[in-house]
Amino acid sequence: MKYLKNILAGIGFLFVMGSLIYAVQQQTEENDEETTISTFSKVDKNVADTYQISAIDIPENLNFAGEPAPMDDPEIMERIDREFLVNTYWQSNAVLLMKRAHKYFPIIEPILAKNGIPEDFKYLAVAESGLQNVVSPAGATGFWQIMRATGREYGLEVNDNVDERYHIEKSTQVACEYLKRWKDKFGSWTLTAAAYNAGPGGIQKYMKIQNVDDYYDLLLGQETGRYVFRIMAIKEILSNPEKYGFQLEKEDYYTQVPTFTVEVDTAVTSWAEFASLYEINYKVLKRHNPWLREPHLNNSSRKKYTIEIPNKGYYRESK
Secondary structure (H helix, E strand, O other): OHHHHHHHHHHHHHHHHHHHHHHHHHHHHHHHHHHHHHHHHHHHHHHHHHOOOOOOOOOOOOEEOOEEOOOOOHHHHHHHHHHHHHHHHOHHHHHHHHHHHHHHHHHHHHHHHHOOOOHHHHHHHHHHHOOOOOEOOOOOEOOOOEOHHHHHHOOOOEOOOEEHHHOHHHHHHHHHHHHHHHHHHHOOHHHHHHHHHHOHHHHHHHHHHHOOOOHHHOOOOHHHHHHHHHHHHHHHHHHOHHHHOOOOOHHHOOOOOOEEEEEEOOOEOOHHHHHHOOOOOHHHHHHHOOOEOOOOEOOOOOOOEEEEEEOOOOOOOOO
C-alpha cells in the first residue's frame, strides 16, 4: 500500500509539473505571437510608407513615329494602359532595358537617321529582343529578330561559321531596308511596325478581310495587337524614367568598351589562339564579335572580315 501511495504521489507531481510547463509554453507562444504580429505590423507600415502602387498617368498625346494614337477611343486607352502598367511595374526588366539602351542606342540611332527611318524604331528593337542577341522559337535572331531567309535576301552572310544577324550594325541596316520597303507599301509607319512583327502578308490579309487600312482599326492576334502600344509605352518610360519612379545614376548605365579593328582575309584555324595574340581570351573576342559562330573560320573565298578588338586594360589579361 505504501508503494502504491508513492506511485500516486509521483504521478501527481508529474501532472502538476506538466501543467506548469504547458502553461509556460502557452504564455511564451502567446508572447511570440504578439511579438510577430507587432513586427509584421511595423514591416507593413514601413512598406506602405516607402512603396506605393498606383495607376499610371498616361500622357495625353502619345504617338509612334509622329503618327498619333486615337486617345479618345476607350478600347485603345485600355490597351495603352495595360502596356504602361506592365512595363512600369516589371521594374527589373525596365531597369535592364534602360541600362542596355544607353549602351546600344548610340550605335543604332545614326544608322536609322542615315536611312531616313524615324528614331522611334529603336524602341522596336527593344520590343523585339530586349536589346539582346536572342533566338526566337521560330528562329528569328539577333537584336532585330531577323529570319534566316530574310537575312540572306538582304545580303547578310548566314552560315555555320558566320551569322551576321548577330552583327548589330549590319542587322540594323537590314532592318532599315526592310522597313523602308514596307513603308512604301503601307504608307504608314504604324502599319509598317505591325508588319515587322506579324509579317507583311499577315497584315495585308487582315486589312483585306476587315476592309480597313489603319492599325488601330484592325483586329489582330494578341502579340501584334499589343505591339505598337508596347513600343509606345517603352518609348515613354525609357525617355522619362524619373517620371515613372526609376532613379538611375550615370554610373549605373552600361557603356561600350572602346575597340580597334583588325582585318582578316584568310582562314582562321583557332579564334582562341587569334585572341591570345591581343592578350584577350575567346570569350572576350566573341563578346565583341557575336556574329562569329564557330571557334574557327573556313573562309575559302578569302573574304575580308573586320574583327573588333577591345582596347588593352578593359579586361583582365588572358592566362
